[in-house]
Amino acid sequence: MTSSEPTFVVGIDLGGTKMLAAVVDSHGQISGRSKRKSLPKSDRQAAPDIVAERMARTVRDAVDKAGLTMADIAGIGASAPGPVNVDMGRVYRVVNLPKWDTYFDLGPVLSEYLGVPVYVDNDVTLGTLGEATYGAAKGLDDVIGIFVGTGIGAGIILDGKLRHGFRWGAGEIGHMLNYHGTIKDIEHFASRGAISRKMREAVAKGKSSIVADILTTRGDDRITSGVIRDALAAGDTVTQSIVADAQQGLGLLIASVVNLLDPQCIVMGGGLVESLGDRFLEPVRDIAFEHFFLKDDADKIMIVPAALGDDAVALGGAVLARQRGGG
């Protein structure tokens, strides 16, 4: 050991499709990054240890690109898209990776590969931690991040403390329930997945030719956030109505969470929000504020779009490494 302590950390964002590693300096600036598919092309059924080995290589690549060596790295914070036992660095399962159907001690395994401490947390939690440290909620310690995608997940920071839950299961905000006759998860109404499903149904019934045209032009039948954006831009009334339903659902979801927990700041992220921007968020915000039970100081509650885009989770990982391991 020389006299200089390592001052960089690495954050890893592991997704179902790809992974990102980012080397982050003490000011939160990214000095180098590297991406890789989560699974090798040759083995779409690869086990967690193969994924972990790829994560280790991605970290080494990012460190290399930053012009550093592993000796410059004080610690690593890695995310997983599933429930995580943070104390053990154990990922219980990753629904989007076929063989990750039982627990895997990602933290210890990565730490063994890379020779530095590795801390692991849920991806939505780390995305929220990233936004609360460097992004839309910078400097705030009372933040709920709501990330809207296929489903809806939340990261929870209350009074400066990450909320993981007694069974490491907190944050499943999309599985809060709504009922009136039939019982449905909130994400059945309010997610990008819900919007896509309803748009697909509308196309199948011949209700929206604009969406059909957009899909034909794109040569891809997936209804992505981009397709939703384009359909709205083209003035498609069917899409407008479906999106308005989701906006109402999200607004009421935010109001429910505010009435229960009264957080200082709600950060809204995910592809849909990032693609549609403030135009999408404005009615969500209006509906939420309208349904706050406590009206006092309602204008002090922030409902803001995420600011860090695809880097949020990796930056949150870097914050985790710094909080837990120093550096």
Add this chain to the structure above:
Amino acid sequence: MTSSEPTFVVGIDLGGTKMLAAVVDSHGQISGRSKRKSLPKSDRQAAPDIVAERMARTVRDAVDKAGLTMADIAGIGASAPGPVNVDMGRVYRVVNLPKWDTYFDLGPVLSEYLGVPVYVDNDVTLGTLGEATYGAAKGLDDVIGIFVGTGIGAGIILDGKLRHGFRWGAGEIGHMLNYHGTIKDIEHFASRGAISRKMREAVAKGKSSIVADILTTRGDDRITSGVIRDALAAGDTVTQSIVADAQQGLGLLIASVVNLLDPQCIVMGGGLVESLGDRFLEPVRDIAFEHFFLKDDADKIMIVPAALGDDAVALGGAVLARQRGGG
């Protein structure tokens, strides 16, 4: 000052109708108690300072009954049925006391009257703190208390810390929202108030003669928890159906909160739960467990009835005084 430090504390439960002060020893045992109407008979419009003066007298009476003097009291924890700024001991308002329509610094005023430190918190929060210290969730530090009455309120303790909220507004669980066509607060479906309202409507429509008979026999047309209990005991199918709806609402509410926050223990309190007991809670529990998103270790989540009855809030006040002030 003598060499012996005071070892007793006092908890005060202020309600819209009556107040209770309890002197509590270091083992959580009540050594003396006193009750008083919250408002003087002669002045149903009394201002907060009159109420505070009555609280001070009630404390002195309870101390007297315990065979002690104020010199034996290390501190006081007082509740208020409304939002409280805990740092300042300020009660923003008490809906059930007509003149308490603006803020009043209850902590400092009581402390001035009584010559000991006085800490103030919301009644539902203190009821939950009482249950988590001496009652149904004894020794647990991850507890949500849900108290079902005219409305539904929650006390929140996560990882050992009381959650008050950025605007001191957390815990309004009855004002979480449910929607499908029309938007309604949860308590519109699931509270004792909702059950009473629907039963009254049924009686008005001539649908339930049993309930009408019970009210006539009692000589009181209020549909209390006792009336609901008696109607169920008499096998009234209309009441059974109305109560089953509330049980479903409460079960889904618990599942929603577990999916969001994953707490270790849910304590269910309030007159309805206490009056109907485990018979009422059993289906609530079944519906809740059925809708947990994370199934792992679901059996480790406790859903239990409150154990301290009418003493919960005052005991919670005593815990607050001890936590904040020592003694």
